[in-house]
Structures are given as C-alpha cells and as structure tokens.
Amino acid sequence: MxxxxxxxxxxxxxxxxxxxxMRAGLPDNEPKLVDRWQGMNLYKKLRESAAGRPLYVLHDGPPYANGNIHIGHALNKVLKDVITRSFQMRGFNSNYVPGWDCHGLPIEWKIEEKYRAEGKNKDEVPVNEFRQECREFAQHWIDVQTVEFKRLGIEGDFDNPYTTMNFHAEARIAGELLKFAMSGQLYRGSKPVMWSVVERTALAEAEVEYQDYESDTIWVKFPVATGSQELADAHVVIWTTTPWTIPGNRAVNYSPRIAYGLYEVTAAENDFGPRPGEKLIFADALAEESFAKAKLEFNRLRTVEGDELASLTLAHPLKGFGGGYEFVVPMLAGDHVTDDAGTGFVHTAPGHGREDFDAWMDAVPELEKRGIDTRLPFTVDDAGFLTKDAPGFGPDREGGAARVIDDNGKKGDANKAVIEALIGANALFARGRLKHSYPHSWRSKKAVIFRNTPQWFVYMDKDLGDATTLRSRALKAIDETRFVPNAGQTRLRAMIEDRPDWVLSRQRAWGVPISVFADADGEILRDEAVNARILEAFEAEGADAWFAEGARERFLGERAGEPWQMVTDILDVWFDSGSTHTFTLEDRPDMKWPADVYLEGSDQHRGWFHSSLLESCGTRGRAPYDAVITHGFTMDEDGRKMSKSLGNTVVPQEIIKQSGADILRLWVMTTDYWEDQxxxxxxxxxxxxxxxxxxxxxxxxxxxxxxxxxxxxxxxxxxxxxxxxxxxxxxxxxxxxxxxxxxxxxxxxxxxxxxxxxxxxxxxxxxxxxxxxxxxxxxxxxxxxxxxxxxxxxxxxxxxxxxxxxxxxxxxxxxxxxxxxxxxxxxxxxxxxxxNDELAAKWRKVRQVRKVVTGALEIERREKRIGSSLEAAPIVHVADAELRAAIADVDMAEISITSDITILDSDAPAGAFVLEDVKGVGVVPAMAQGTKCARSWRYTSDVGSDPAFPDVSARDAAALHELKTLGRL
Missing domain, CATH: 1.10.730.10 (Isoleucyl-tRNA Synthetase; Domain 1)
Structure with a gap:
C-alpha cells in the first residue's frame, strides 16, 4: 500500500x-440435526456421559397409540423433554423412557370400525386373531408417533420404550392384579356403573366427558300406602330426568333438614295430571315452581315433619302395571337430598345411580327387619333393553322390550313407554324437557347410562391389616406429594375422598384379562402355584395365553376338576397405565422407583395420576411419584376449545413445517402452561x-x-x-x-x-x-x-x-x-x-442517567437534527447527589454512545428533556464538536494528530499502527 x-x-x-x-431455516435444518443425533446415537452418549451421576426420573404418562400426535401431545412432550434435559445438564443422569398405552377401547374401537366397513362380524373372529390385529394397529401408530416426537426434538430411549402390550408388561400388570386378589382387596360386586350401550362395556370416570344433553323430565306421584292417617290420601311427588328408571324405583329419599308441606290442588288446566282436591307433599321451597309447571292452583294445608315422612310407606306409581310393582316403597332419609331443584324428594333406583345405591344399601339392615325385599333389580341389559325385572316394559311387552339407547347412541322408546304408562296410571304430575350436562363416552361421543351389573372392584375402605385402607393410604400419599401448581393437590384429594370402590372390569377383548379364577359366588381362587403358572405363561406368550385353547386346564393344573371358572372380563386400561411404574421404574436398571416427577394434563387427576396412586398405594403403600405437575389445555386465540367442526384446530406438524419445532417449543416455554393456553x-x-x-x-x-x-x-x-x-x-x-x-x-x-x-x-x-x-x-x-x-x-x-x-x-x-x-x-x-451487588446497584443508577440521555437523543433523531448519536455531545444536568456520585468515574459519553458529554451539578433548565421516573436529571441536546473520524465515526478534536493517518482519531491511529506491526494492515 x-x-x-x-x-x-x-x-x-x-x-x-x-x-x-440470520435466517434460521428451521424447517429444513432441524431434520438434519435429528438425523445427526440418531447417526451419532446421542441418547447412548448422554447415558455414558452421565454414568455415576444421581438419577433424576420423569416417568412418561403413556399416550394412546391410535393416531397422529396433536397439539396436546406436543405441549406435553416438550415440557417433559425440557425437564429431563435441564436436569441432565445440571449434574444428573436424567433418563427419559417414552411409553405407550396399547390396550383398551381406543384401539379396539378402530379395529371394530374396520370390521364393520368390511362387513365382518367381530364375534366370528377368533379372539386371539382379533387381539393380534389390535397389536399390529398399536405398533403402527407407535412407529408413527416415534418419528413425530423425534421431529419435535424429544430425546429419549425410543429404541427401547415401554408399551403396555409388551409381554413382560402384560405379565407385570397381571401380577399387580393378583396382588390385589391375594390380599383380599379384589371382589366381585353388583353396583351401578357408567355403561356404554354403543361400546357394550362399563366405563370409568376418566373415560367420559360431559356434554349438553336434552332429557325428558317428569314429576311422578307416589301414593301414600301406610303411615300417618292424616296423609292417607296424599301423594309424595318426585322429579327425575330419567323416566326409564321408574321401573327400577325401590324407595323415595327425603331430608330432615328440608321444610315440607301438604298442598291441595284447587284448579287444574292440564288434560292429564292432578285434579282439584288431590293432596300432594312437596318441599316448601319448590312447591310454587312445581305447581306452575303443571298449570295448577293450590293451597298449602299444613307442615309435614320429617318424623311423619319417616313413618310412611308408598305404593309404586306403576302398581298393577304389567302384573308387577306390588312391593311397598319406603321413605328413607338421605344426606344427598336438597331443595335446590325438583320437589325435595329423590326417586331412588338403586340399580341406576351411585347415590341411590348407597342410600339403599345403607338402609338394607333396617329394611330387612321390616320384611322388605332388598334384592336389587337388573332392569336394563347390556344392549340398553329393559328386562323382565321391569314388568310391562321388558320381553313381555307387546312389540318387544323397550330400549333406553340404541346401538347408534340414539334415544330409544323406553322414556315414552314409561311416561305413557304413568299417565295411564294417573301417576304423572307434570312433564317437560331439560338441557343439562350429562356424561358421554369420549370415544363414541354417545350418552352413557348408569346400570347395575356384576363387576370386579377393589375396596376403597377395607382394612388392609395395618389399620389403613386404600383410601387412607392414598390420602396420606397425596399429602406427602409435591404438586405444581398447588391446586392439583386439592383437586386430587377431593376425588379420592369421594370416589366409590374402584371398578376394574371391562367387557371387551383387547387388553390384559382379569386373570383370576372364581366360583359361582364370586369367591376368588387364591393359589400361588396357579398364579405362578399364569405369570410364567404371560411372560413368554403375553396375555393371549389366557384366551388360548386349554388355558383353564393349563393354569389350574391338578385343580382343573374343581368348579373354578376363568374370569373373561378385561382390566380397565387405567389399571394398565397405573401399573407402568412397576415394569418401567422398578424393572429397568436405568430408572428408579419412585419417580421424581409425573407430568400430564389436568384431566389426569382422574386418570393416570389417580390410577397410579391407587395401584401403588394398594400394593406398595405409597405413591409412585414424589411430585406431580399438571398442564392445561390448548385453546384457540379466542379462548375457544379447539374442534374440527369449528375449524380452529392447530396441528403441530403444520407449525413445524412452516416455522420449525423450536418455534413451537418456544411457544410452550412462554405460556402459563399450568393454565389453559x-x-x-x-x-x-x-x-x-x-x-x-x-x-x-x-x-x-x-x-x-x-x-x-x-x-x-x-x-x-x-x-x-x-x-x-x-x-x-x-x-x-x-x-x-x-x-x-x-x-x-x-x-x-x-x-x-x-x-x-x-x-x-x-x-x-x-x-x-x-x-x-x-x-x-x-x-x-x-x-x-x-x-x-x-x-x-x-x-x-x-x-x-x-x-x-x-x-x-x-x-x-x-x-x-x-x-x-x-x-x-x-x-x-x-x-x-x-x-457484585454493590457494583450492580451503582450501575442501576448509571443506566437511569443513560436512559434520560438516550431519550433526549431519540427525539433529536426523530426530528432529523442528528443522524447518529455520535453526532451529539449533550449537556446533562444531574441535581440528584446519588446519581451524580454513581456516574462520577464513568465515561458517560462512551456509555451513551455519544462523541462527547458534559455533566453539570445543577438543576435542569427550562426546556431540558426530563423523564418522570428519573428525578433530578435533565438533558439539553448539543452537537458534537471536532472532526468525524473516518474509521470510528466519532467526532473528536484529535483527528489528524497522527500524520500517518490524517483522517482518524489518535485512538484509531494507534490501533492502525499496532495492526501494521502485526502485519494485518
């Protein structure tokens, strides 16, 4: 040069x-990194690098293997991945083992849909052939979801995940069931359960969702049969949203805390119902509303006390119909009765409602003393038809049995038949319709019914031999668990406090069977040798062994001649997922029991958190987790639930395709995920x-x-x-x-x-x-x-x-x-x-002064009086002593990116730029003096002081000399 x-x-x-x-190109670049991680086996390297470190275990709640992942899966898996990665990078061996739920209706339903499309009858297909199709279907979606999870950047042992259909897993699930059986916690009982007519199976609370549903409502008159002479010609009136349950009525409940009255009809406008002169008993708070519904005028005659109600028995409103209903209907006190709606009396059909069942069973000892038949009727079968226990509506009915719900989930003719019979018996007070929240199967989206059926249960309140019960153990475990957010603890506790016995049985084909033998009375065979043969077979062949030819004789061995029968019901899939801690946390050497944390959506308080808690407390006395984290659900931008019908669903695959997985992950990280987002x-x-x-x-x-x-x-x-x-x-x-x-x-x-x-x-x-x-x-x-x-x-x-x-x-x-x-x-x-907290405190003050300076310069730029802050040399008036002391040894021109600056110990003059939140500082803009350095663009008075570089400042000239010496110029 x-x-x-x-x-x-x-x-x-x-x-x-x-x-x-600058442009990330995430949709194109991220798959290359996924391939790189797989090619180098990053998962293995992570395990090797963490060898010897303490374990930190997040146990994966298993999604169903029955479709592509949705935004809820993406949110869930990203949260889990961030947790495991963050602990891995903080001195732990944080191994993540993904898992899948493979049994149960979600998958079985898909195979049945395929059969129906092909015109095949499931019942004509050998059960293990059907189960194999379910297994293949599940494996296909495990493979698909694995690719989708990896594309999200999820790192884990995808080569060795846990699945509930793995032979070892099925053996362990069966083994856990046998622990309940051998400890006396498992029993066969008859209770009302939620029943899906469409799917022909019992459902757990976690398998239903509540939707708006329009029900027929009726007010029904029960004539007084015995008791108070003054009420001999009166009727007790009940209200119900399930007319089809009236044939199953066995009692009427009242509350001693409610005020009741005897009313007389004085005028009637309806073509049917009460006539003038009829006497009716209602809760006082509900009488006027009820009479208005029936278009009646009335007088209140007197108060009816609780003791008087307790002395009454009633006649069934359908007495004589179909040749049945001749039994008496007792009046029973019930804590569940309120005067918020209806009549203040509750129609009690113990075969169709949990509270009805409990009220009836609590009263059984007294009723038996009074000579009342306490047998529970089975008035509805698995297909929704009324049975012989509903005379006049079952098989004896002309035209065939009335039906509550048909195979397509639509209302049958049972309500109509019952209402017509009540009108014919002059037992109907009024009728109407009500839209309310009602349970539906979350798979078929059809309404369920409550139906008394023989099922297999686990006791919640049986003494387990150590002065504890499953309920008390679970409540203690909840108190000992960390919940994030804290509200989860209250929610789960309330569910455990109020829940009935745990119903385990399902009437399906795909899953782990309730692998016990029982006699005609439901007594379970407790034989360790038989159990060992069952578990050995399951370990080698999977649960299909239960359904194989000759299974009964194989497992019973020398006891095959005894009258033990194989139970053919399938385990509730929540028992499967509730048992995953056994064959994942306990059985894998790279995991530990209990897990440090479980993380799922808030719906899992009644699902996986719940079933895992009960399973573990029943077999191990404590929860399988130390902490529980819950996340909310993803709504659209307007806060509406996502649904295909609204067209507002957001598909994670589309976000990844357009913006990249890291953008989706950043969204997860910036949300209040504990709430709906x-x-x-x-x-x-x-x-x-x-x-x-x-x-x-x-x-x-x-x-x-x-x-x-x-x-x-x-x-x-x-x-x-x-x-x-x-x-x-x-x-x-x-x-x-x-x-x-x-x-x-x-x-x-x-x-x-x-x-x-x-x-x-x-x-x-x-x-x-x-x-x-x-x-x-x-x-x-x-x-x-x-x-x-x-x-x-x-x-x-x-x-x-x-x-x-x-x-x-x-x-x-x-x-x-x-x-x-x-x-x-x-x-x-x-x-x-x-x-250095002292230094930080000082610089907070420095930055306050700087904020005023930059604010003043921004106006100068906006007004085009300067182009760059280096063209400025502002005058800064600092009256605040603390701020002035903070900047005393600070080059404020450098910090404010100006060519020069003047600091004055004085109040700001009129017209100076000030900020309301920085007291004692004012700035008067001024232009920088000197010459612009051709290299740094700062205005200084020493530009040209070095003749070797006449157009730069002394600082820049010195730098250039040094670069020249180093051969870089």
Missing amino acids: TAAEPIDYSKTLNLPQTDFP RLGKNVIQTNVDAYRKMRNTIRWMLGTLAHDDGEDVALDDMPELERLMLHRIAELDEVVRKGYDAFDFKRITRTLIDFMVLELSAFYFDVRKDALYCDAPSSTKRKASIVVVRHLFDNLVTWLAPMLPFTTEEAWLSRYPDAVSVHLEQFRDIPAEWR
Whole structure:
C-alpha cells in the first residue's frame, strides 16, 4: 500500500464474522440435526456421559397409540423433554423412557370400525386373531408417533420404550392384579356403573366427558300406602330426568333438614295430571315452581315433619302395571337430598345411580327387619333393553322390550313407554324437557347410562391389616406429594375422598384379562402355584395365553376338576397405565422407583395420576411419584376449545413445517402452561419475532467470538462494565436454576429474552461495539469484552439448550466445530467472585442517567437534527447527589454512545428533556464538536494528530499502527 492509496478502514475493523445465518431455516435444518443425533446415537452418549451421576426420573404418562400426535401431545412432550434435559445438564443422569398405552377401547374401537366397513362380524373372529390385529394397529401408530416426537426434538430411549402390550408388561400388570386378589382387596360386586350401550362395556370416570344433553323430565306421584292417617290420601311427588328408571324405583329419599308441606290442588288446566282436591307433599321451597309447571292452583294445608315422612310407606306409581310393582316403597332419609331443584324428594333406583345405591344399601339392615325385599333389580341389559325385572316394559311387552339407547347412541322408546304408562296410571304430575350436562363416552361421543351389573372392584375402605385402607393410604400419599401448581393437590384429594370402590372390569377383548379364577359366588381362587403358572405363561406368550385353547386346564393344573371358572372380563386400561411404574421404574436398571416427577394434563387427576396412586398405594403403600405437575389445555386465540367442526384446530406438524419445532417449543416455554393456553397464527408470529431477536443476539456473539484468541483477563483488570455483565450472569444463573427446579419455564424464557434484547443487544453490545471493532488488539477493554462475550455465549446457549435444542446445537457447533453436542454439556459453574451487588446497584443508577440521555437523543433523531448519536455531545444536568456520585468515574459519553458529554451539578433548565421516573436529571441536546473520524465515526478534536493517518482519531491511529506491526494492515 502506498501513501497515495486510500485506506479501506472497514477492513481494519474487527467486525463480526460468522456462518451462522440470520435466517434460521428451521424447517429444513432441524431434520438434519435429528438425523445427526440418531447417526451419532446421542441418547447412548448422554447415558455414558452421565454414568455415576444421581438419577433424576420423569416417568412418561403413556399416550394412546391410535393416531397422529396433536397439539396436546406436543405441549406435553416438550415440557417433559425440557425437564429431563435441564436436569441432565445440571449434574444428573436424567433418563427419559417414552411409553405407550396399547390396550383398551381406543384401539379396539378402530379395529371394530374396520370390521364393520368390511362387513365382518367381530364375534366370528377368533379372539386371539382379533387381539393380534389390535397389536399390529398399536405398533403402527407407535412407529408413527416415534418419528413425530423425534421431529419435535424429544430425546429419549425410543429404541427401547415401554408399551403396555409388551409381554413382560402384560405379565407385570397381571401380577399387580393378583396382588390385589391375594390380599383380599379384589371382589366381585353388583353396583351401578357408567355403561356404554354403543361400546357394550362399563366405563370409568376418566373415560367420559360431559356434554349438553336434552332429557325428558317428569314429576311422578307416589301414593301414600301406610303411615300417618292424616296423609292417607296424599301423594309424595318426585322429579327425575330419567323416566326409564321408574321401573327400577325401590324407595323415595327425603331430608330432615328440608321444610315440607301438604298442598291441595284447587284448579287444574292440564288434560292429564292432578285434579282439584288431590293432596300432594312437596318441599316448601319448590312447591310454587312445581305447581306452575303443571298449570295448577293450590293451597298449602299444613307442615309435614320429617318424623311423619319417616313413618310412611308408598305404593309404586306403576302398581298393577304389567302384573308387577306390588312391593311397598319406603321413605328413607338421605344426606344427598336438597331443595335446590325438583320437589325435595329423590326417586331412588338403586340399580341406576351411585347415590341411590348407597342410600339403599345403607338402609338394607333396617329394611330387612321390616320384611322388605332388598334384592336389587337388573332392569336394563347390556344392549340398553329393559328386562323382565321391569314388568310391562321388558320381553313381555307387546312389540318387544323397550330400549333406553340404541346401538347408534340414539334415544330409544323406553322414556315414552314409561311416561305413557304413568299417565295411564294417573301417576304423572307434570312433564317437560331439560338441557343439562350429562356424561358421554369420549370415544363414541354417545350418552352413557348408569346400570347395575356384576363387576370386579377393589375396596376403597377395607382394612388392609395395618389399620389403613386404600383410601387412607392414598390420602396420606397425596399429602406427602409435591404438586405444581398447588391446586392439583386439592383437586386430587377431593376425588379420592369421594370416589366409590374402584371398578376394574371391562367387557371387551383387547387388553390384559382379569386373570383370576372364581366360583359361582364370586369367591376368588387364591393359589400361588396357579398364579405362578399364569405369570410364567404371560411372560413368554403375553396375555393371549389366557384366551388360548386349554388355558383353564393349563393354569389350574391338578385343580382343573374343581368348579373354578376363568374370569373373561378385561382390566380397565387405567389399571394398565397405573401399573407402568412397576415394569418401567422398578424393572429397568436405568430408572428408579419412585419417580421424581409425573407430568400430564389436568384431566389426569382422574386418570393416570389417580390410577397410579391407587395401584401403588394398594400394593406398595405409597405413591409412585414424589411430585406431580399438571398442564392445561390448548385453546384457540379466542379462548375457544379447539374442534374440527369449528375449524380452529392447530396441528403441530403444520407449525413445524412452516416455522420449525423450536418455534413451537418456544411457544410452550412462554405460556402459563399450568393454565389453559392459547395458540394461533398471531401467537406463533409473536414467538417467531421473539426467536428472531434471540437468534440475532446469538449470531452477533458468534461473529464477535470469531476474534477470540482464548486469552483471559483477570477479574480485577476488567472495566466495571464487564464486571457488571459477569455479575448479571451470576444473577441469571440463579434465576435459571431456580426456574428449572420450580418448572417455571416462562420465568426463565422471559428473563433471558429480556436480558438478550434489552441488556445485551440494546445496551452492552451497543456500548462495546466501538471498543470491539476499533480498539487495538492489545486493548484490555477489548480483550475483557471478548472474554465476557465468551462467558455470555457459553452460559446463554447451555441455559437455552433444554428449551431450544435445535438452535442451540447449531450455534454450539458453529462456535465449537469439534464438539460432539451442546446437549452433552453441563451448565457452567459460576465463580462466586462474579457476584457484585454493590457494583450492580451503582450501575442501576448509571443506566437511569443513560436512559434520560438516550431519550433526549431519540427525539433529536426523530426530528432529523442528528443522524447518529455520535453526532451529539449533550449537556446533562444531574441535581440528584446519588446519581451524580454513581456516574462520577464513568465515561458517560462512551456509555451513551455519544462523541462527547458534559455533566453539570445543577438543576435542569427550562426546556431540558426530563423523564418522570428519573428525578433530578435533565438533558439539553448539543452537537458534537471536532472532526468525524473516518474509521470510528466519532467526532473528536484529535483527528489528524497522527500524520500517518490524517483522517482518524489518535485512538484509531494507534490501533492502525499496532495492526501494521502485526502485519494485518
């Protein structure tokens, strides 16, 4: 270069250099990283690197293997992945084993749908052939979901997941059932259960959803049969939304806490119902409303006391119909009776309602003393038809038995038949319709009925030999478990406190059978040798062994001649999933029991959390988890539930295709996931914008670190600004670690985004660009800044790695091309001496003054009086003594990115720029004096002081001389 040639000063600057692109291209780049991780077997490397560390176990709640993943799966799996990764990077061996629920109706229903489409009859197919089709169907969707989960960036043992249809798992599930049987907790009983006519099986509470349903409602008159002479010609009136249950009525409940009255009809407008002169008993709070419904006028005659009601027996309103209903109907006190709706009396059909059943069973000893038949009727069969126990409506009915619900889930003719019979018997007071919330099967979406059937149950309140019951054990375990959020504890406790005995049996084909033998009375064979043969066969052949030819003789052995029968019911699938802790946590050497944490949606308080708790407390005396985390459900942007009919569903695969998995993961991290969260195009765009800012911050650090020669700078030799940044790293490290411990990911992401955008990009990096780009290679300020950027990069990228695994891997490999993976790194240990609260307090004041200066300069730019802040040399009036002391030894021109600045100890003059939230500071704008440096663009009075470089400042000239000496100019 000759003196005559102009110097291209841009080539002398240490400008950022990086191949890390500004545009992420996540949809194209992420699959390459998935392939890279699989090719290098990252999962195995993670396990090897963590060998010897303490285990941290999140046990995966199994999704059903029956379709593509939806947004709920994505939310759930990302949360789990972030937890396991964050503990893995903090000194634990945090192994994640994914699992799948493979049994039960969701899969069986799909095979039956296929059969119906092919015109095949399931009952004509050998059971194990049908079960094999279910198994193949489940395996197909396990394979599909595995690919989809990996695409989300989920890291786990996908080569060795747990599945409930694995032979070992089926053997363990059966073994857990046998523990309940051998300990006397399992029994056969007859109770009302929720029954799906469409699916021909009992359902658990976790298998239903509540939808609006329009029911027929009727008010029915029960004539007084015996008791008070003054009420001999009166009727007790009940109200029900299930007319078809009237044939099953066996009692009427009242409450001693409710005020009742005797009423007389004085006028009637209806074509049917009570006539003038009839006497009726109602709760006083409901009489007027009820009479208005029936279009009746009335007089109140007198009060009817509870003792008087207790002395009554009633006649069944259908007495004589169909040749039945000749029994008496007792009046029973009941705590469940209220005067909120109806009549103040509750029609009690113990074969059709849980409260009805309990009220009836509680009264059985007294009723038997009174000579009342206490046998429970079975008035509805599995297909929804009324039976012989409903005379006049069952098989003896002309035209055939009335039906409650048909095979398609539509209302049958049972309600109509019962109402017509009541009108004929002059027993109907009034009728109507009511839209209310009613249980539906969540698979068929059809209404269920409550039906008394023989089923297999586990006792909730039987003494287990140690003065505890399953209920008391479960409640104690809940109290000992950490819940996030805390409300989950209250919710689960309430469910356990009120739940009935656990019904385990299902009338299906695909699942683990209730592998016990019982006699005609329901007594269970308790024989360890038989049990051992069952479990040995299941381990080798799976649960299909129960349905194989000759299974009874094979398992009973020398006892085959005894009258033991194989139970053919299938275990509730929630028992399967509730047992996963046994064959996953206990049986795998890379796991531990109990798990540190379970995490699922809030619906699992009545599902997996619930069944796992009961199963484990029944067999091991405690919960299989130490902590329970729940997340809410994803709604659309307007807060509506997502549904295909509304066209507002958001599919994770589409988000990944358009924006990338890390954008979806960032959305999960920024939500209040403990509550219901919202998702849509605008929400995604907000996260795209936030991601772009974070990515650009990382990109700038990578570009700056291209000039990192690895040299360190002692803490004491660093400028205050660098020491402030190290202090902030120490503060953030505490926030991040506490946030991961609290599973409060939103706090972490919000804190880090704000730090990267507001404190780094808009402050520290902006201030230090001059020193980094322009200072001489030997500059301590420049070296110290590079050291700080190095620490910022290492900490920020590792902190973010659990959340944004793709982006952080890309950034890490860009910085460290010889590295294996960022996910094999640990969070950095932060030196205690970095923490400097006194320095941070001082710089909070410095930044307050700076905020006023930058605010004033922004107006100057907006009004086009300056183009760059380097054109300014503002005059700053600082009247506040504390602020003035804070900035006394600080180069405020450098911090404010101006060419010069003047600080005055005085009140701000009229017209000065001030901010309401920074008292005692005012800024008067002024233009910088001197000449603009051709290299740094700062205005100084020493431009041209070095004749070798006449158009730059003395600082820049010195840097150029040093570069020349190093051969870089």
